[in-house]
Amino acid sequence: MKQSLIEQLxxxxxxxxxxxxxxxxxxxxxxxxxxxxxxxxxxAAIRANTPKDIAAIKARCSLPVIGLYKKHYPDSDVYITxxxxxVEELVAAGSDFIALDATVQPRPNGQDFRGLLQEIRAAxxxxxxxxxxxxxxxxxxxxxxxxxxxxxTMSGYTPYSPQREEPDIGLVERLAVLNRVPVLAEGRIxxxxxMLRCFEAGAFAVVVGTAITRPQEITKRFVKAILxxxxx
Numbered sequence: 534m535k536q537s538l539i540e541q542l543x544x545x546x547x548x549x550x551x552x553x554x555x556x557x558x559x560x561x562x563x564x565x566x567x568x569x570x571x572x573x574x575x576x577a578a579i580r581a582n583t584p585k586d587i588a589a590i591k592a593r594c595s596l597p598v599i600g601l602y603k604k605h606y607p608d609s610d611v612y613i614t615x616x617x618x619x620v621e622e623l624v625a626a627g628s629d630f631i632a633l634d635a636t637v638q639p640r641p642n643g644q645d646f647r648g649l650l651q652e653i654r655a656a657x658x659x660x661x662x663x664x665x666x667x668x669x670x671x672x673x674x675x676x677x678x679x680x681x682x683x684x685x686t687m688s689g690y691t692p693y694s695p696q697r698e699e700p701d702i703g704l705v706e707r708l709a710v711l712n713r714v715p716v717l718a719e720g721r722i723x724x725x726x727x728m729l730r731c732f733e734a735g736a737f738a739v740v741v742g743t744a745i746t747r748p749q750e751i752t753k754r755f756v757k758a759i760l761x762x763x764x765x
Contacts, residue, residue: 542597548580549745550580550581551582564581568596572595577596580632582600583603588626597630602619616644630662633662635671663717664682664683671687672707684716685717686720698721701721705735705736
């Protein structure tokens with residue numbers, strides 16, 4: 534079962550359907566409609582935030598869902614599924630995979646990633662885990678700890694990882710060449726060409742979010758290009 538679900542992702546475009554509370558598309562009805570549109574377009578899977586959105590997406594969409602739960606705790610900068618509590622809710626919502634921040638940043642209550650992983654495996658031995666990493670070293674550690682997939686999601690979003698506007702294709706390649714765990718490319722992938730370069734670097738699948746599902750950010754890019762040309 535695990536392997537067959539992972540195989541569904543191979544060479545696929547995973548569409549991230551997420552909207553925060555202050556954004557115009559926020560709401561489970563809208564996000565589930567976005568997921569259905571992605572499925573109609575040929576997406577391999579959906580990445581989604583919050584148990585409410587995930588449950589709504591699972592009710593309308595037949596694709597596998599990589600679930601995460603963004604929660605902020607006062608004693609930590611980790612916010613992607615930071616504790617076992619969020620994992621419990623994601624499992625209950627029907628997530629096929631669960632994405633976790635796998636960086637070395639301090640977690641809530643002083644727990645490290647290894648400790649959270651042990652807690653999850655004890656409670657949910659069959660759940661498939663996606664480790665969101667920001668560096669090669671974090672990816673290698675997550676592989677050693679036995680996660681099911683690695684994603685380059687956090688590259689550029691930790692203070693010690695490369696800060697760049699383009700996707701971190703080099704990180705994808707360094708992790709993929711190890712040939713130990715399937716690697717998902719994610720983060721700042723705006724164009725078809727960038728997506729294809731990720732596959733050429735060895736990505737198992739590619740996650741595209743903002744470039745497909747956040748029209749306000751897409752609009753900003755067009756407007757920025759106009760302003761940079763300074764049309765009279």
